[in-house]
């Protein structure tokens with residue numbers, strides 16, 4: 055009688071350990087965020103960007119779209135109606151110049167036209183235009199001053215992030231490295247968790263095309279959806295996702311004629 059009894063106990067114990075261990079191995083500890091803000095930014099107003107509208111809304115996220123107003127509605131770029139749709143959902147429409155010119159190469163009236171006229175065009179759609187991004191991230195003192203004169207509250211550069219809130223220089227907001235076609239989901243989440251682990255900060259993401267490898271500077275819809283869903287989940291444990299304009303703050307200034 056003793057041996058079968060021992061065996062029985064042994065089997066039951068194994069079963070119990072197995073049952074209690076299984077869910078623990080599958081469920082990841084929900085991590086909490088206390089000091090990290092994320093901004094999702096899309097450069098250029100590419101037509102394929104419109105695909106993320108529903109994904110953002112479904113996950114309770116709002117992004118910043120930097121638009122080249124001179125290209126709006128032309129082949130390969132979003133239409134004015136699509137921009138209005140994004141804006142209606144609470145996304146931010148920011149400026150990215152009239153024609154995507156390297157600003158360090160233009161001067162005087164041309165420089166002012168590229169930045170001020172672009173902003174005027176976007177204000178004419180009734181967008182709250184407070185945020186600007188330098189094409190290719192190229193900027194100098196002159197372009198910075200012009201962004202200020204044209205009524206912008208902030209301007210984003212590229213790389214060298216994370217940034218902090220309030221920013222060290224609102225007219226040179228550093229972003230995380232470009233999201234490119236081989237940037238994986240895990241790396242994107244690390245751009246958020248590493249900032250939190252290092253004490254917090256502002257992680258600004260820079261996206262361009264949304265497609266399956268149509269461009270080096272692209273993210274697939276699948277990877278973006280996964281990341282958006284992950285961000286949506288983390289918002290429940292303290293992560294804050296804001297548009298750039300919200301993160302920096304300030305009133306919408308009137309347009310300035312170039």
Ligand SMILES: [Zn+2]
Pocket residue numbers: 097098150154188189190
């Ligand atoms: Zn650009």
